[in-house]
Amino acid sequence: MSTNGFPYTHYDLNDQRSGSVIEITLTAVANVRLMTHANFDLFKNARKHKFLGGVAKKSPIRLSIPESGHWHVVVDMEGHPTKAESSIKLFPPPKPAPRPRFNQAS
Structure with a gap:
């Protein structure tokens, strides 16, 4: 794909939960941008995005x-x-640690 006159590789992550981790492996120095769907639309149209x-x-x-x-x-x-x-790998958010159980004194 190309926008602003420079090529790019796009990965659509679809819906992801907060805390998920994306690992991006590269063969050379590159710009990596993680953005919301709305910001990706702005990026594609060469508009200011976050x-x-x-x-x-x-x-x-x-x-x-x-x-x-x-x-x-x-x-x-x-x-x-x-x-x-x-290339990318997706890792789900970590599971919360189990809450400790306290025994009641008799």
């Missing part, structure tokens, strides 16, 4: 979903001379 992430100089990187909803990841090469291949 995202989590930025320039990824190490791989893999991990980003957490801050709130439940429809999310997207974009990997783009804007400002970088090489093309990066990418």
Whole structure:
């Protein structure tokens, strides 16, 4: 895909729960953007948008979903001379720790 004159790779994460973690593996330095569905629409139309992430100089990187909803990841090469291949893995939010049970004194 391409927008603003630079190519990008798009991953539609669909609905994700808060606390889910996305691990992005890259073969070169790239921009990684985690954004809501509304912000992805703005991005596609070359409009001002908000995202989590930025320039990824190490791989893999991990980003957490801050709130439940429809999310997207974009990997783009804007400002970088090489093309990066990418892949992602999704990890569900951690299960809450069990609450300790207290015995009653007799």
